[in-house]
Amino acid sequence: MNQEHIEAVRLSPEDKQRMSASAMRDLLRLVIAQGLALLIVSLLAWVFSGVWAGLSAFAGGMTYLIPTSMFVLHLVLRLLSKRDATAVTFFVGEAIKIGVAMILMYLVVEVFGPNLVWPAFFIGLLVVLKAYVLLLVFKKL
Template identity: 50%
Template sequence: MTPQERARMNARAAKGLVNLVLAQSAMLLIAALASWLVAGGYAALSALAGGLIYLIPSSFAALHMLVKIYSQANAGALTFFWTQALKIGGTLALLALVVRFAGTYLVWPALLVGLVVVLKGYVLLLVLNKLR
């Protein structure tokens, strides 16, 4: 692979990572707004918390991959595996913290909607034909 091909591939991968995080953020805002309109303030905050439970670790994973791309470090399968493992662990830890500290104010259906919507943020990219 020539350096130019590698640079193009890295730029495309970086753009895809950034687009994914932006799509997940947009979907989270839509879910929080819809929850607020349907069920009120606590539901909106629960949806926001649910989405952030996944968006925060996902953003850190994307940032880690961007650093690997631009530092010219070899990001192999093991790096990807550990990044995904830390993302799942971070998601579970944040979920436990939200459940622990939100208490009775937590609206579970809204939290789950926020979480699922952010998990499926790539669907927005598919709809907009930005995922290639």
């Protein structure tokens, strides 16, 4: 088997700074897109299906938007501190984000009780999970 030696790419401090600024911009755009999409869906659910549907959609989306925002804040602070992000840091952060989302989902179910409108809840969650597609479509990510 022919194995080639692959050298690591060395980035200049300017390149690192430019890439960090671009990453921060994209991360913030993602959270803003998720929030705007959630607001639109929640308002539509409220108008067409009532207050509890609107609140359920909003709560469903927030169960993922809150941990995502916390994770983005962590990544942005890491970029601003000029520390390199590692794959381990990213995967641990993702695991924590998913765990927090699951806890928030449980709490929403407990608080809303029988008033929770499940389809609206899942639509709100799905909209936040897939809001990045809007950024890809409009070439903003």
